Amino acid sequence: MTDTTQIGRDALAAGTPIVVAVDGPAGSGKSSVCRESARRLGFGYLDTGAAYRALTWFAIDSGCDLDDGDAVATLLPSFVDRYRISQSPDERWVRVGEVDVSEFIRDTAISGEVWRVSRVPAAREALTALFRNTMASTTSPGIIAEGRDITTVVAADAPARILMTADEAVRIARRAGEKVGETVAAVAESVSARDARDAKVTNFTDAADGVTVLDTTRLDFEQSVEAFLRIVASATSGPHQTTAPSLAAAPSAVRHDNTKESR
Ligand SMILES: Nc1ncnc2c1ncn2[C@@H]1O[C@H](COP(=O)(O)OP(=O)(O)O)[C@@H](O)[C@H]1O
Numbered sequence: 157m158t159d160t161t162q163i164g165r166d167a168l169a170a171g172t173p174i175v176v177a178v179d180g181p182a183g184s185g186k187s188s189v190c191r192e193s194a195r196r197l198g199f200g201y202l203d204t205g206a207a208y209r210a211l212t213w214f215a216i217d218s219g220c221d222l223d224d225g226d227a228v229a230t231l232l233p234s235f236v237d238r239y240r241i242s243q244s245p246d247e248r249w250v251r252v253g254e255v256d257v258s259e260f261i262r263d264t265a266i267s268g269e270v271w272r273v274s275r276v277p278a279a280r281e282a283l284t285a286l287f288r289n290t291m292a293s294t295t296s297p298g299i300i301a302e303g304r305d306i307t308t309v310v311a312a313d314a315p316a317r318i319l320m321t322a323d324e325a326v327r328i329a330r331r332a333g334e335k336v337g338e339t340v341a342a343v344a345e346s347v348s349a350r351d352a353r354d355a356k357v358t359n360f361t362d363a364a365d366g367v368t369v370l371d372t373t374r375l376d377f378e379q380s381v382e383a384f385l386r387i388v389a390s391a392t393s394g395p396h397q398t399t400a401p402s403l404a405a406a407p408s409a410v411r412h413d414n415t416k417e418s419r
């Protein structure tokens with residue numbers, strides 16, 4: 157079993173929070189594995205997809221045409237001002253102003269429209285800045301952030317960067333298992349369509365230099381968490397890896413070779 161206490165000790169010794177950056181397609185296990193790993197490490201957890209979903213909800217609620225990038229851009233200052241998300245792995249809530257949108261943003265309607273918002277460059281810039289501020293100001297010894305461009309843009313110089321993958325059929329089956337009342341065919345259609353649209357904007361299928369691939373196709377949940385924690389332990393245990401990244405977009409000089417972790 158991975159010594160999570162040692163990782164926590166290393167993080168505290170470093171004096172600045174350790175950032176773990178995670179990307180991957182829908183259903184690869186990002187949110188569930190990152191949340192559980194954060195719990196075991198005593199780290200914070202940042203679900204960046206929730207912000208894209210909440211912005212989509214906000215835009216629809218404001219009567220905005222999602223295909224009008226300029227109109228979406230005008231909403232950004234008020235959205236960023238109102239957006240709040242729990243960073244505790246034990247509490248799930250997302251708020252926009254006074255409205256608790258935690259449930260609304262998981263709706264099929266939002267999943268189907270979110271790509272229209274996430275392709276708007278101004279939205280990506282504003283949310284990237286928001287995520288960097290959140291990571292830099294965390295009060296935890298570390299934070300695990302997951303999404304589509306965390307390893308490549310948002311925290312490209314994080315000491316631990318992981319690309320989670322799983323075969324498409326497995327990802328669809330996992331998602332279908334969560335969706336009561338939806339056929340597997342409908343879930344397959346929505347997952348594949350969203351991945352294809354997202355792939356035009358972000359690269360979450362090929363590991364960038366230094367990013368470790370974690371393929372969860374043949375792993376159960378516990379095995380995935382263990383494999384994830386091993387990667388974090390190995391990435392953060394070296395003398396050069398214990399300090400936090402500057403959270404700038406520029407890639408770090410220190411790189412891991414790409415490795416594939418599965419069993
Ligand atoms: N290795 C795994 N084995 C089995 N089920 C998993 C595994 N990883 C995640 N799951 C389950 O699959 C579903 C989708 O995972 P999730 O973490 O939401 O993926 P993502 O955030 O990448 O879209 C969840 O119900 C989760 O509990």
Ligand SMILES: Nc1ccn([C@@H]2O[C@H](COP(=O)(O)OP(=O)(O)O)[C@@H](O)[C@H]2O)c(=O)n1
Pocket residue numbers: 180181182183186187204205206208209270271274302303304305306350354358
């Ligand atoms: N860093 C990120 C995170 C999410 N997103 C967008 O937000 C959507 C929802 O992300 P999510 O993480 O909730 O999706 P799932 O993988 O949980 O299905 C994605 O389909 C992308 O369009 C993004 O563009 N960049």
